[in-house]
Amino acid sequence: MEFSQLFGIVATSAATPQLLATVGGLCLLAYLLGSISSAIIVCRLLGYPDPRSEGSGNPGATNVLRVAGKPAAIITLAGDVLKGVVAVLIGRWVGVDEPALAWIGFFAFLGHLYPLFFNFDGGKGVATALGVINTLAWPAGLAVMLAWLVVFLPFRISSLAAIVSWALAPVAVWLLAPQYIGAMVPMSLLLLWRHKQNIEDLLSGQERTFRRKE
Numbered sequence: 227m228e229f230s231q232l233f234g235i236v237a238t239s240a241a242t243p244q245l246l247a248t249v250g251g252l253c254l255l256a257y258l259l260g261s262i263s264s265a266i267i268v269c270r271l272l273g274y275p276d277p278r279s280e281g282s283g284n285p286g287a288t289n290v291l292r293v294a295g296k297p298a299a300i301i302t303l304a305g306d307v308l309k310g311v312v313a314v315l316i317g318r319w320v321g322v323d324e325p326a327l328a329w330i331g332f333f334a335f336l337g338h339l340y341p342l343f344f345n346f347d348g349g350k351g352v353a354t355a356l357g358v359i360n361t362l363a364w365p366a367g368l369a370v371m372l373a374w375l376v377v378f379l380p381f382r383i384s385s386l387a388a389i390v391s392w393a394l395a396p397v398a399v400w401l402l403a404p405q406y407i408g409a410m411v412p413m414s415l416l417l418l419w420r421h422k423q424n425i426e427d428l429l430s431g432q433e434r435t436f437r438r439k440e
Contacts (some may be wrong), residue, residue: 249326251331256313260337261352263291263344264305266300274437278347282434286349288384301351310334310357324362328409331358335413339420350420352388355413359395363403370395382436385424394418 265277265285272296275284281292291299313334317327336356339345354389355359360367370391378387392414399410 229362243418248320249322252313252317252322252326252330255316256330256334257337258341258342259313260309260334260339261341261343261348262305262309263338263341263348264302264309265349266344268302268305268359269294272298274298282316283346284349285344287353301360305359306338306349306353308357309338310354311361314358314361324434325408328362328406331362332409333411334358335364335416350388351417352392355392355395355417358413359399359406359410362406364401365427366395366398368416369398369402373398383420383428383433386428389418389421389425389428 263285265287266325269275269277269290272294274290277283277289277293281289283289286304287299287335290346292303312333316326322330335351335354335358337348338351339348342346356367356371359370373394374387378384379389381387396407396411396412399407424433
């Protein structure tokens with residue numbers, strides 16, 4: 227696999243203005259789709275506080291579970307996953323090549339992290355990234371989800387499971403769907419960077435868990 231293919235860079239002979247405009251437009255559409263914050267919208271509609279001002283302060287399904295309960299968290303999770311799924315499916319329907327599909331998914335993920343519609347104050351991207359990777363290549367997505375479960379079930383720490391599983395995600399993609407590795411590496415790195423406070427809390431023993439209180 228050539229470097230240009232690996233990172234989804236269209237060769238000069240094939241890089242027509244129409245093709246570049248199509249991929250660029252799809253990336254912009256994916257970013258705008260990702261900018262729709264399921265957590266904030268769900269909490270507003272159901273009459274709960276803005277998740278950015280409660281709990282961990284993160285507008286994601288885990289914090290919505292703390293702030294608003296299971297039904298709201300499930301709706302939030304589904305909405306965040308669907309953003310990644312729909313972005314990739316639109317690109318696939320239009321017919322762009324496989325590496326470009328991954329970059330379209332990446333921009334949906336980027337929109338979730340830095341949403342245009344909510345002052346660029348977004349979540350950490352785990353659910354949207356899962357939607358992207360499972361739509362691109364479900365075997366790699368399954369590997370990431372299994373890694374998440376292996377860590378979460380004994381420790382009951384959602385952030386730790388996300389950190390470990392997405393640290394391993396590029397390896398899974400490289401082995402199972404290498405055509406997507408160019409976008410998956412920066413996606414994983416950004417996701418880990420967005421968990422920097424969680425990493426500090428884990429090291430200090432202050433991270434939140436989902437263990438039942440005795």
